[in-house]
Amino acid sequence: MTARRLVALDVDGTIVHEDNTLSRSVYDTIREVGAAGHEIVIATGRSYGATFEVCHRLDIRPAYLVCANGAQVMRLAHPESDGEDAYVSDRVEVFDAGPVLERVRERFPEGNYMVENGQGVRRYTNENLGWDISAGERVPFERLAEEPAMRVVVESPSHDAEEFLAIVDGMGLHRVSYTVGFSSWLDISPDGVNKSTGLDYVIEKLGIARDRVFSAGDGRNDIEMLQWTAAGGGVAVSMGQAPKVVHDAANQRTGDVLEDGLVDALRTHVL
Numbered sequence: 459m460t461a462r463r464l465v466a467l468d469v470d471g472t473i474v475h476e477d478n479t480l481s482r483s484v485y486d487t488i489r490e491v492g493a494a495g496h497e498i499v500i501a502t503g504r505s506y507g508a509t510f511e512v513c514h515r516l517d518i519r520p521a522y523l524v525c526a527n528g529a530q531v532m533r534l535a536h537p538e539s540d541g542e543d544a545y546v547s548d549r550v551e552v553f554d555a556g557p558v559l560e561r562v563r564e565r566f567p568e569g570n571y572m573v574e575n576g577q578g579v580r581r582y583t584n585e586n587l588g589w590d591i592s593a594g595e596r597v598p599f600e601r602l603a604e605e606p607a608m609r610v611v612v613e614s615p616s617h618d619a620e621e622f623l624a625i626v627d628g629m630g631l632h633r634v635s636y637t638v639g640f641s642s643w644l645d646i647s648p649d650g651v652n653k654s655t656g657l658d659y660v661i662e663k664l665g666i667a668r669d670r671v672f673s674a675g676d677g678r679n680d681i682e683m684l685q686w687t688a689a690g691g692g693v694a695v696s697m698g699q700a701p702k703v704v705h706d707a708a709n710q711r712t713g714d715v716l717e718d719g720l721v722d723a724l725r726t727h728v729l
Contacts, residue, residue: 462495463728464666466524466657466683468675469502469512471715472697480515487721491728492518497664501653503527503637503645503679505609506578510542519544521664526574527637527679528656529608529647533663549659550576552606553648558634559603562612562644565625570613573602610646617642637679645679653679654686668692672728674712674720676700681707695723 467473473488474480492498500509501524509525509532523532523545533548555573563569572582572594580594581602602610614622622642635647653675661668668690673683676697684707687694696705698714705711710727713719 466673471676524656555607556603612644653683
């Protein structure tokens with residue numbers, strides 16, 4: 459067997475399709491990577507519950523999960539458990555979301571807002587959002603920032619993606635990290651926090667060198683992860699459908715998610 463790698467995988471657009479379907483080929487290959495002794499880490503913008511669901515579908519129990527774009531790192535503490543209590547929060551980064559919420563609201567007064575605190579409790583302003591709010595609480599906008607947040611999400615259905623990106627880039631948001639998704643979706647994290655900072659923490663815990671890292675992603679929230687991987691001498695793979703700015707951050711490129719591009723990348727660079 460080759461030396462152990464850390465295999466950091468984005469979820470949406472990398473492991474699963476846009477409709478959240480998972481191909482058998484991707485399932486089998488990820489399972490094969492784990493069986494070969496490599497350390498799989500799911501690195502995603504998703505919150506912990508949705509991240510755990512992906513692990514459940516893949517029948518894997520990674521030692522660590524990087525959630526909420528790096529703001530939360532979960533550690534496997536009870537591998538015998540089939541439930542979400544298998545993991546405990548190992549590190550959480552939070553910030554005062556009040557100022558940035560007020561700033562963003564000036565430009566998107568009709569937007570949908572969700573804030574997730576360090577314990578994973580979500581407060582939101584509207585119910586028509588593309589995330590799980592079953593355990594959340596609908597509140598007035600003024601209550602969103604009552605507690606420090608590890609994540610703020612803003613959705614503006616009235617703007618197309620290009621217009622939304624232009625507005626956000628022109629806002630000059632300071633003292634936070636943020637990424638814009640393929641749609642009119644803004645994800646805000648604590649300053650300096652992203653997937654790469656979460657992974658940097660994980661490789662130190664696992665004792666894996668940066669040049670043994672493989673990472674794959676397709677979105678703007680994967681840019682820092684891919685740059686960090688490439689700068690450390692690892693393999694940074696962009697999915698075929700990724701925008702140019704993501705390809706530019708990577709040092710390898712594979713097919714798109716509908717072609718199971720992740721399978722080709724894993725078989726070329728890991729297995």
